[in-house]
Amino acid sequence: MKKQYLLLKIFICFSWITFFQNKAGAQQTVVDSSLLDRIAALEKKVAEKRSGEDHFMVAGLTSIGFSSYKTTNTLNGISAVSKGNSFPDANHYEFSPMFLWRHGKNFLLEFEPSFNNNGLSVNWADVSWFAAPGLILRAGYFVLPFGSYAKRLAAGWINKLATDPMGIAGMTPTDYGIEAEGGFPLGDMKMNYDIALTNGSQLHPDGTLTSGNITDNNNGKTVTARVGLLPFSNASLEVGVSGMFGKVGTPGSVTQDAKGNAYAFDLNYVKNFNPVLLNIKAQYNIQNVSNVNYINPVDTTKTYTFNNHAVSSFAQCSIRPVNVNSFIKNLEAAGRYTMYNTPGNSTFGSDQHAVTVGLSYWLNWRTVFKVTYESYTGNSTASKDLGAFTGKTSTNTLFVQFSIQL
Numbered sequence: 488m489k490k491q492y493l494l495l496k497i498f499i500c501f502s503w504i505t506f507f508q509n510k511a512g513a514q515q516t517v518v519d520s521s522l523l524d525r526i527a528a529l530e531k532k533v534a535e536k537r538s539g540e541d542h543f544m545v546a547g548l549t550s551i552g553f554s555s556y557k558t559t560n561t562l563n564g565i566s567a568v569s570k571g572n573s574f575p576d577a578n579h580y581e582f583s584p585m586f587l588w589r590h591g592k593n594f595l596l597e598f599e600p601s602f603n604n605n606g607l608s609v610n611w612a613d614v615s616w617f618a619a620p621g622l623i624l625r626a627g628y629f630v631l632p633f634g635s636y637a638k639r640l641a642a643g644w645i646n647k648l649a650t651d652p653m654g655i656a657g658m659t660p661t662d663y664g665i666e667a668e669g670g671f672p673l674g675d676m677k678m679n680y681d682i683a684l685t686n687g688s689q690l691h692p693d694g695t696l697t698s699g700n701i702t703d704n705n706n707g708k709t710v711t712a713r714v715g716l717l718p719f720s721n722a723s724l725e726v727g728v729s730g731m732f733g734k735v736g737t738p739g740s741v742t743q744d745a746k747g748n749a750y751a752f753d754l755n756y757v758k759n760f761n762p763v764l765l766n767i768k769a770q771y772n773i774q775n776v777s778n779v780n781y782i783n784p785v786d787t788t789k790t791y792t793f794n795n796h797a798v799s800s801f802a803q804c805s806i807r808p809v810n811v812n813s814f815i816k817n818l819e820a821a822g823r824y825t826m827y828n829t830p831g832n833s834t835f836g837s838d839q840h841a842v843t844v845g846l847s848y849w850l851n852w853r854t855v856f857k858v859t860y861e862s863y864t865g866n867s868t869a870s871k872d873l874g875a876f877t878g879k880t881s882t883n884t885l886f887v888q889f890s891i892q893l
Contacts, residue, residue: 540591545893547584547599550643552576552857552888562878579649579888583610593617611661621669628699629666632681632713633659633729634751634770636801643890647766647805647821648845649859650886654799654827658749658772660698662686662709675720682712687733690742692782694795694833696735696774709733713751725755735776741790742779749774762810771800784834785873793832793870801825807849819847829868834875836868845886853892860885 555572583601590596595617599610613627630638637659640646664685671678687709688696715727729751736745749772756767776795783789805821827839845859863882869875 542589544587544589545584546587547582547893548642548644548891549582549893550888550890551580552649552886554578554884554886556882556884558880558882560878560880562876576649576886576888577604579643579886580604581643584893621671623668625666625668626664628661628663629683630661631659631683631685631711631731632666632668633711633731633749634713634772635715635725635727635753635755636768636770640768642892643888644853644855644892646890647803647819647847647857648823648843648861649857649888650843650861652770652799652801652803652823652825653839653841654797654829655770655772655801655825658751658774658797658799660685660688662688662698663701664708677717677722679715679717680713682710685709685711688735688747689737690735690745690747690776690779692741693784693835694776694781694793694830695835696747696776704737705734707734709747723756723758727751727753727755729753736779741782744777745779746777747775759809762808764807764809766805766807767803769800769802771798773798783873791870791873793830793836795830795833797827797829799825799827817849819849821845821847831868832870834869834873836870836875837865838868839863839865855890857888857890858886859888 553572553574554576556570558569560567560569581601581603583599583603585597585599588596593616595615596613597615598612601608601610609628611627611629613625613629616624618624632638634655636652637656641651641656662683662685664683666681666683668679668681670680685708686698686700686703687705687707688698689700689704690696709731710733711729711731713727713729715725717725729749731747731749733747734745735747736742751770751772753770754767756765758765774797778792778794780790780792783791801823803821803823805819807816807819809816821844823841823843825839825841825843827837829835829837829839841861841863843859843861845857847855847857849855861882861884863880863884865880867875867877867879869877
């Protein structure tokens with residue numbers, strides 16, 4: 488009897504142990520199954536991620552060259568001549584890698600540092616949201632939509648000549664702010680628009696303007712806008728008009744009530760007249776700053792004033808025999824006339840003119856070798872009372888330049 492009772496106890500213990508082991512195993516199976524489901528869901532999500540939704544790219548441009556110049560300065564009937572050359576051309580050497588990151592289908596981040604003139608700067612750094620067809624919203628540090636040259640044509644591999652037209656790019660600031668741009672059809676015509684709200688330029692005690700400050704010097708903001716119209720169905724011609732309006736003075740200073748306004752008119756025409764491709768660019772800028780009293784640099788206890796009005800313009804034409812079956816089709820001849828007048832009776836007044844001609848050889852659509860000759864004449868209109876008058880300056884310069892889009 489005792490032996491049978493002992494066997495029964497052993498059987499019952501074994502049964503309980505087996506029961507709990509099976510239950511624990513079932514729970515483990517449930518846990519393992521839940522974990523596997525989550526892993527499977529994650530793998531599915533990764534597998535469904537379409538190629539190209541996130542993409543990083545490095546582009547940009549670089550230019551390098553040689554310049555040789557002769558300058559003659561005439562003041563009070565006495566002329567002084569200077570000569571020089573530079574390799575690489577310090578005024579036109581540039582290395583600007585552009586970092587692009589597309590985040591999904593609707594966001595694009597741009598950052599372009601630039602090494603030029605022996606210094607490092609930033610051309611732009613912004614994020615764009617492709618909000619809807621015909622609408623892009625942008626925020627950050629970018630080139631303002633004033634005219635067409637600075638934003639579209641200034642890159643070395645796009646520009647037909649080795650130099651920029653005087654005053655044109657200088658009147659187009661790069662600044663911090665927000666921007667909206669896009670376009671839409673108008674029957675057979677097309678229209679584009681670009682409007683920005685930024686910190687604005689700042690007026691200095693000598694009457695010059697600078698921009699690109701992350702903090703504003705006043706409570707006002709600057710509005711810049713451009714509207715372009717392409718009247719022909721083949722989009723060969725575009726005409727644009729721009730405006731820039733905002734406060735530029737610093738509260739508590741001699742410039743506190745100053746306001747700035749500027750206007751630009753631009754034209755772009757590209758048409759193939761077999762066998763020649765004709766390319767015409769032009770822009771006319773007007774810049775005004777309201778009248779204020781500036782500190783006299785000769786006697787700081789006194790003030791002086793001048794009409795702070797500047798005008799800059801250029802007209803450029805290039806031709807390329809694109810439909811000729813020889814190496815000649817890679818050649819492009821270009822010519823440009825530039826005028827730039829800065830305020831008279833200021834410390835920096837000048838009446839400047841330049842004639843620029845050049846010949847380019849295109850190795851491919853984004854790689855070009857250029858030879859450019861420029862003749863410049865500047866007549867000082869600066870104040871003689873302030874000791875700023877510099878007479879007449881003539882400079883002839885030869886440029887040799889290689890430019891490539893990376």
